[in-house]
Amino acid sequence: MPNSKPVTMDAVYTAPGYLFRRMQQIAVALFIEECKAFDLTPVQYAALIAISTHPGIDATRLSAVIAFDRSTLGNVIERLEAKEFIARKPAPEDRRVKLLYLTKAGAAVLDEIMPSVDKAQARMLQPLKPADRKALLALLTQLVDLNNEASRVPLRAEDALEHLGRSG
Amino acid sequence: MPNSKPVTMDAVYTAPGYLFRRMQQIAVALFIEECKAFDLTPVQYAALIAISTHPGIDATRLSAVIAFDRSTLGNVIERLEAKEFIARKPAPEDRRVKLLYLTKAGAAVLDEIMPSVDKAQARMLQPLKPADRKALLALLTQLVDLNNEASRVPLRAEDALEHLGRSG
DNA sequence: ATTTAATTGACAGTATACTGACAATATGGC
């Protein structure tokens, strides 16, 4: 027998899913506001960092390193290439693969945007007391890690990729 | 002088913004998985609940009640109307406004989907210890509330709308 | 009453996200 209690908006407001969605909206808004001088979205920023850390990575592996959908990532890469923050070069030993590299402009924008990114990240948690910020961050880190397999593209960090090579 | 420390992926993985994005992805994936029998997205579910709680609400006020962008909401309403879960009727006293009502099918699907939604919401926090779930939910609720004005469409709950009428 | 403001729903444009499919290419078993 289905539910028959009176439905109130609390069914929405207190649901973790709603709170995560809301916090994501807020987080993106703060990032965009702090970084508007740089023409970089949060997703593009994360992709740039990953390419900077893994020069010559390909799109599939990049998607695993930042846990983005591969289809989505294609468009992100296109935009980063259009802005000339990255360059794509065909892989010599595999003609399917295109390797990703930071351009000088890309490296420069990463260097310059850092303080604004830090400011945005700080603002997201600012309303909480310092101890609560730490607690929330710890719980969130734990939860994201433990739920890793629940999303379409689980995070596969750098270590998991090293011996992944072409076979795995 | 900009940053010059070596950049690692921790700049991404430990950032609250990244964790919120990741948790949102996971939350949506779990919702869709649990509720795939009902052809309702998390956003559509929240809109349905709000229309159920506020019969005859208009799109602008609905966007305030669930903190969704008005532009986005237009498409959501269209889809809910196409599925015949809601009906739109012109307001007699204001020819710009279209009022939103649940259909019988809409009320039925809301009634039936509840257990699956609850299951999805529970799964999001399941990996944590019960005490940690409570703590995270409390901190998140607090943070979303305190950051309310940071997003484009701040939440204006029902009380704030009652005496808002046509002049606010 | 007439001009000015604001509100409403709609639209175009951009940017994530996911599903499912595809051709080109590479790898494995045999």
Place this chain on the structure above:
DNA sequence: GCCATATTGTCAGTATACTGTCAATTAAAT
């Protein structure tokens, strides 16, 4: 070497999200 299989990038389709704009309509100012 050949064939089944897997991988890679890409694309089409759907669904949030946000920015900015617009015409129609209403409300406010005077």
